[in-house]
Amino acid sequence: MGKQYEIPVGAQHISLLEPLHFKFTTVNEKIKSTEANVFYVHRGIELACCSKFKFRQVSFVVGRVCGLCSISHSTAYSQVAEKLLKIEIPTRAKYLRMLVIELDRIHSHLLCLSHVAENSGFEALFMKTMQYREFSMELLEAVCGNRVQYDFAIVGGVSRDLKPEIGRWILERMKTFMPQLEELVDIYQNNWTLSLKNKGIGVLTKENAMRLNVVGPFARAAGLAIDVRNETEDLLPWKEVGFEMITDTAGDVHARNMLRLREIYVSIRIIENIINGLPESALITETKAFPDGEATVRLEAPRGELFYYAKGNKTQVLERLKIKAPTFSNVGAMAETFKGNEYGSVPAIIASYDPCLSCTAR
Amino acid sequence: MKKIETTIEKLKSDIADYYKPDQHHFIVMNAVDLGEKMEIQWFFSDYAYPCDTTCFFAIVNPAEEIPSIKEIVVSAWVAEAELVDLMNIKIENTEKGFVLEPDFESGPLRKKK
């Protein structure tokens, strides 16, 4: 029996992109148990949305909860506000929202993959993935007007239209990107040094995934078929534009990488279907009503299931807004699945969970 | 959204009867300040298509201790720890200090009188 040590991977660490803290109890570098501490960037957004801002301004506030899934938050909030106002948005607005959500998914998955490669020691692959990701930022700038903060989904519809020449340019860039994506799939699948750091590391079994209620690519790589796009169709028509669920069975870091790459293929197909079949209609539904009652909405962000609950009281300011981010559901599972792994693989495992702490600790 | 009313005494038995790990998915726990009383909500959904959200809710006095569902749903400890700090309510076997600093006054999300 070796000696027990307590080692923190603290709020400041060279490999972490997000401010989280795990304290590991290890015996000879094998991890026995973990303690998690995640609320470092609590900003009080729920309180601000119910006291300082009017309900139409809240969609801009919640877009700033997270930098990577900004469109998911503002779309989910707009949907829950539209349920409280009891209005329906035009069809063109629905398809444009889906287009930006899928473009956002591509750039977020490429960022996570590059971070896993960096933490596994393969810095050249990190640079290559980032180089291939650049086109998606330019496409988002062309569609939404800005690279990071989109301010695209507002209560009642969307704020800008898609010009036909931008639609044609998106299809051209997707064609240029496909061979680059094939090259990345080849390297992530077959590279021998990367597989030493990724195969069999950080395994989550399907029974544990069900017991711990995990969401997102983290759960789908373990074999649990949970995806909000597969479960609800009333607000956005996902199956009509060609959505398909992807699952894997191994549950380790390598399986999560390959799952994210395969989801990018599905996203590209959805974007092509949307641009080729975009219907003509208005962009915004006007209304003078005030929100009343309570409603809930679930949406698939790049990291998993996003949940919004809102309650209105017939005034300009909401009564209660509750936001549940995907990483919030995964915190318990993250602490559990470190057991049995070596301390040296911890950065790669944390990067493969794709944590987004600004969403969790809003 | 389907709402099912429950009480503090029946909470553990209601959720133990309903929740099956391979069919249901626990989303989050929430609390709404109604002034004199508080409404505590537990949200679940299904692993099937099409699926709707099921909500168990209980209207309680803010000073009462609410039973914890950690033995039935393992991952609920994060949601309970957050509510104890932000709403200043009492939940069985849950300590304060996960979200806010020890010297900060608890319950910032409660209604101001």
Add this chain to the structure above:
Amino acid sequence: MMKTFFKALGNVLKKPVTTKYPFEQTYKPDDYRGLIGFEESLCIWCRRCEAVCPPGAIVFSQDMEGQQAYHYNRAVCIYCGECVRSCPKEGALFQTAEPAPCALKAENINNGWNKLFDEAIASREAYAAEKKRKAAAAKSAEVKKDTESKEGS
């Protein structure tokens, strides 16, 4: 593994992919969300843009004659375009495609704006109170004139 090794050797001979900004320009669309412009001659002073702005980057002040003035802070603005969408007169507010220039220390854009905001709201309240006082004074003068003419006749 050898495939990656040869690819890495080949990369040494290729030119880098970084764009040498500011000597080369990056991609910029022509409908980039930039500064908000104001056309004073078309404005009807309804102040709807001030009410919808999420961070409070527009404020109107009023002098004692009732003439309003428009103030805009480019550092508080989030360039969402809500003010442009809510303006009832076409062309009074519009969004350009130029990015905001950096703020210098001499402009005092943070604390100076907070002071200006409070003063603008106070000036509107002062004008409204003054108007109410004048209306009440005029009304009591009229009532006095009425009673005097009745007593006289």
